Amino acid sequence: MASTSTHGAHPLIGFIGAGNMARSLASGLLKNGWGKNQIILSDPEPSQRQAIESVLGVKTLADNQAVAAQADILVLAVKPQALGEVAAALAPSVQKKKPLVVSIAAGVRLEDLDRWLGGGLPIVRAMPNTAALIGSGASGLYANERVSEAMRNQAESILRAVGVTVWLADESLMDVVTALSGSGPAYFFLVMETLEQAAIESGLDPKQARLLTLETAFGAAKMALEGHEEPSQLRRRVTSPGGTTEQAVKVLEQGGIRPLFKKAIEAAVNRSREIADMFGKKA
Numbered sequence: 001m002a003s004t005s006t007h008g009a010h011p012l013i014g015f016i017g018a019g020n021m022a023r024s025l026a027s028g029l030l031k032n033g034w035g036k037n038q039i040i041l042s043d044p045e046p047s048q049r050q051a052i053e054s055v056l057g058v059k060t061l062a063d064n065q066a067v068a069a070q071a072d073i074l075v076l077a078v079k080p081q082a083l084g085e086v087a088a089a090l091a092p093s094v095q096k097k098k099p100l101v102v103s104i105a106a107g108v109r110l111e112d113l114d115r116w117l118g119g120g121l122p123i124v125r126a127m128p129n130t131a132a133l134i135g136s137g138a139s140g141l142y143a144n145e146r147v148s149e150a151m152r153n154q155a156e157s158i159l160r161a162v163g164v165t166v167w168l169a170d171e172s173l174m175d176v177v178t179a180l181s182g183s184g185p186a187y188f189f190l191v192m193e194t195l196e197q198a199a200i201e202s203g204l205d206p207k208q209a210r211l212l213t214l215e216t217a218f219g220a221a222k223m224a225l226e227g228h229e230e231p232s233q234l235r236r237r238v239t240s241p242g243g244t245t246e247q248a249v250k251v252l253e254q255g256g257i258r259p260l261f262k263k264a265i266e267a268a269v270n271r272s273r274e275i276a277d278m279f280g281k282k283a
């Protein structure tokens, strides 16, 4: 069990913010062998606390300080715009307890977070995605220089409870991860929407169009994940010379699908940087 083999004796994980992501992570940890008494969450919203307590059976509190005072690992899971204020209020508790801090807030840089928390803390920044909700997430991770090897393992095991993880060589790459896998589910949903709509407009029954679209996306992702062949090779296999796929792919290429996606990723990267600058100047 990850919690005892690599984390010493029964560390306590505290979540500040008990929303969708915290719930997904807590649920993933429970499925991965962490005990209910190793997890505690705080959230000012009674409905959020009740939802967690009734669904997961773990303890929740209204008071962030009370969680920060006892957690060995403190996961910050509030919205980025709230984090400056929340972190500054937690500073006295974390400076006393010195937990490993894991932040999943999009676009908040380690340097800013460390400053808000009073400085000198081991912090891991993580960028998960919405598929963490179903245990199929993909997260990028980056640690500051105070994070030891054992702490890296601790942070990784938390995010791995809800999907795959990659460590980044440079914090600035977090903007790219945000643009790729953080926002990425939306790009695939958009492709699904447009394919389904096109099929309906070509006469297919809407329910059939939905089912065929989703299963096609799932089948393609599964084949690509099996990794026997590159996605480009898999694509070529579907594309019979003189056949139907060739015509459709030609339209997509001529319509600029590659430069369009390049521009989309660049726009998201730029926005991620802007947001980080905006939050960094606050608090």
Ligand SMILES: NC(=O)C1=CN([C@@H]2O[C@H](COP(=O)(O)OP(=O)(O)OC[C@H]3O[C@@H](n4cnc5c(N)ncnc54)[C@H](O)[C@@H]3O)[C@@H](O)[C@H]2O)C=CC1
Pocket: 016, 017, 018, 019, 020, 021, 022, 042, 043, 044, 045, 048, 064, 077, 078, 079, 080, 082, 086, 104, 105, 106, 127, 128, 129, 130, 182
């Ligand atoms: N949802 C997503 O797809 C992704 C979310 N994230 C990050 O995860 C973090 C959480 O996002 P979600 O769970 O989606 O949001 P959410 O809105 O579901 O959860 C945020 C929770 O924080 C609570 N909260 C508000 N003020 C608080 C305070 N002062 N102290 C403690 N708790 C407080 C809210 O009541 C709410 O339950 C965000 O920073 C977001 O950037 C990162 C990647 C993807």
Ligand SMILES: O=C(O)[C@@H]1CCC=N1
Pocket: 106, 178, 182, 183
């Ligand atoms: O759209 C956003 O800003 C956030 C970050 C990645 C997913 N959602």
